[in-house]
Amino acid sequence: MARLTRVQQQERTRAAVLVAAREEFTEHGYTEAKVDRIAERAELTRGAVYSNFTGKRALYLAVLVDDAERAGATAEPPVESPDSAGQALGAFARVWLERLPLADDTPGSGHLQLRSLSGVLDTAPTRAALAELVRFEALLLALALESRPGADTRMVRLAALALTLLHGAAGLAENAPGVGDPFDLANAAEQLADIALTDDAEPPHLPFVAPARSAEDRWAAPGGLRDELTGHPVDLGDDGVVVVLGAARLSAAEEAVRAARPGDEVTIVVVTGDPAETGRLARLRLLDLVGCLRRVFTAGELPKLRVVFDDAGAVPTALGRSSVDDATELGVRVADELIVARAEGRGAGHAVARHDAVDRGWRSRNRTKATP
Structure with a gap:
């Protein structure tokens, strides 16, 4: 198998962190969520998480942005627009x-x-x-x-x-x-x-x-x-x-x-x-x-x-x-x-x-x- 490039590895790490963060925020909410548990869920080190995100708030916002992007990508335009x-x-x-x-x-x-x-x-x-x-x-x-x-x-x-x-x-x-x-x-x-x-x-x-x-x-x-x-x-x-x-x-x-x-x-x-x-x-x-x-x-x-x-x-x-x-x-x-x-x-x-x-x-x- 060909080795991943640095950019590909970073993208894979970031994706794994987002998945783990979404699970953590879903289970514990924003206030009680822990970056250490997110790292454990992603099977990464705490340092690997912080190399991609500056902290818990940035992680939470990144999860929400990812959700908004997915929703926008699947948005169906209306057949006809409202009259008024x-x-x-x-x-x-x-x-x-x-x-x-x-x-x-x-x-x-x-x-x-x-x-x-x-x-x-x-x-x-x-x-x-x-x-x-x-x-x-x-x-x-x-x-x-x-x-x-x-x-x-x-x-x-x-x-x-x-x-x-x-x-x-x-x-x-x-x-x-x-x-x-x-x-x-x-x-x-x-x-x-x-x-x-x-x-x-x-x-x-x-x-x-x-x-x-x-x-x-x-x-x-x-x-x-x-x-x-x-x-x-x-x-x-x-x-x-x-x-x-x-x-x-x-x-x-x-x-x-x-x-x-x-x-x-x-x-x-x-x-x-x-x-x-x-x-x-x-x-x-x-x-x-x-x-x-x-x-x-x-x-x-x-x-x-x-x-x-x-x-x-x-x-x-x-x-x-x-x-x-x-x-x-x-x-x-x-x-x-x-x-x-x-x-x-x-x-x-x-x-x-x-x-x-x-x-x-x-x-x-x-x-x-x-x-x-």
């Missing part, structure tokens, strides 16, 4: 509520099925990231709802209310399995569309955001990136707006989306200074939501927004940023494979989305240079 925002909310709720544990499920298995984070996020960075992720989830759900016939208002507050209802039901079911009728909850979610909720037109800080800086920089866009909404490869050389957001700044995505010009390709690149934990948390929440969206909305009705995970920081590096953290916020506008505008700091995505490079004459100058 209310019907779409009801359909989304029915899909989401399939995770509720049954009365005879063990606490550990119920928590895994719920993708529960109770008692897991005990650090300030991960808690701050979760708050931003919830807001980003609301934006993605709202953009899908806004595509429904008759939807002529922004629906982020409505989407946030629906997600609050669902997560509240999950929190109750976690401690009292079998409580809460999924059909009643889905019906309640559908009726939320009739509540008059008006989103704020603009965040109060936007008028004070500095304009983006004009540029004419060659853009060597990193390859190998994927849009998590569609699963398709992403070419960041396409004309449009690229916004790099740390996990604690994801709510700023809406500022860029709303400010973008019709036809702009808007890409949100998610980065973090802690890929092992905060990065996995972001991946878990977004993959989980997207898996539900794909079962309710057809591919053409998913949010017109590309979402990319960049754990390695390839995009900010290509933009000249040597390091990133959870508060990172920078953006560029791309046209004809050139970066024509740059911004950094709070409101960066909004600034580059509003930047009108055409009026600044860069195209005319570029054509003049190209004329023999």
Whole structure:
């Protein structure tokens, strides 16, 4: 038998650890689970576990991410999409509520099925990231709802209310399995569309955001990136707006989306200074939501927004940023494979989305240079 390469051996070890960790978390729950027992189950040393995962929290999040990826891979698209925002909310709720544990499920298995984070996020960075992720989830759900016939208002507050209802039901079911009728909850979610909720037109800080800086920089866009909404490869050389957001700044995505010009390709690149934990948390929440969206909305009705995970920081590096953290916020506008505008700091995505490079004459100058 041919010897395994180092990469193959690492992948095999990682897979064995995940299987053992899922068994441990199912039997004992997150709080009582032990890394030593996980190593024993996998027939590995404690050091081998820690060489692949930084600790129990990273292991637990990795198990949940693996579950979310499997669920997303098997998600069947709908034959036809709901006719209204209310019907779409009801359909989304029915899909989401399939995770509720049954009365005879063990606490550990119920928590895994719920993708529960109770008692897991005990650090300030991960808690701050979760708050931003919830807001980003609301934006993605709202953009899908806004595509429904008759939807002529922004629906982020409505989407946030629906997600609050669902997560509240999950929190109750976690401690009292079998409580809460999924059909009643889905019906309640559908009726939320009739509540008059008006989103704020603009965040109060936007008028004070500095304009983006004009540029004419060659853009060597990193390859190998994927849009998590569609699963398709992403070419960041396409004309449009690229916004790099740390996990604690994801709510700023809406500022860029709303400010973008019709036809702009808007890409949100998610980065973090802690890929092992905060990065996995972001991946878990977004993959989980997207898996539900794909079962309710057809591919053409998913949010017109590309979402990319960049754990390695390839995009900010290509933009000249040597390091990133959870508060990172920078953006560029791309046209004809050139970066024509740059911004950094709070409101960066909004600034580059509003930047009108055409009026600044860069195209005319570029054509003049190209004329023999």
